[in-house]
Amino acid sequence: MKTLLFSLFVLITTTIAEARPVYGVSGSHGTVVRGPRGAVAVGEDRAAVATRRGVAVSGPNGTAVARRPYAAPLPRGYVRVVPTGYRTVVYRGYSCFFVGGVYYRTVIYQGETVYVIVD
Structure with missing residues (x-):
């Protein structure tokens, strides 16, 4: 060693x-x-x-x-982590995380699990 x-x-x-x-x-x-x-x-x-x-x-x-992973920047409206304090809800037919008045839907982007902000 x-x-x-x-x-x-x-x-x-x-x-x-x-x-x-x-x-x-x-x-x-x-x-x-x-x-x-x-x-x-x-x-x-x-x-x-x-x-x-x-x-x-x-x-x-x-x-x-x-x-260190070489993660490419995400497109606008995508995030890697949902803020703490979320609740799981159904919004527009999708299971989403809701926190701070914003809905986040889980998606796969380039083989990575990320979250898209639902409008």
């Missing part, structure tokens, strides 16, 4: 260093290196790498990687 963390550290800091100057901060708990493409934090028994494309974290309990 330490080899993997060191490899991630070297890979990301090399990429950052080649792009622009690197800004590093050292402390009693480890080292943080920040640059225009991301950041790396390395401690005694843990490490984290964050870039525009995602995050990788490794520590005593294991390793986790999360990639």
Whole structure:
């Protein structure tokens, strides 16, 4: 695991260093290196790498990687999340969510579940 963390550290800091100057901060708990493409934090028994494309974290309990989805902007009138406090109602023959005087209908857009604002 330490080899993997060191490899991630070297890979990301090399990429950052080649792009622009690197800004590093050292402390009693480890080292943080920040640059225009991301950041790396390395401690005694843990490490984290964050870039525009995602995050990788490794520590005593294991390793986790999360990639940032490249979601395209939605067309006007579509939203990814319905505001909290909604009620489920039937409106114009569709099962909709109602909150704040607005009706939201569930639809599939480009393989993703989103909500369209019903006029």
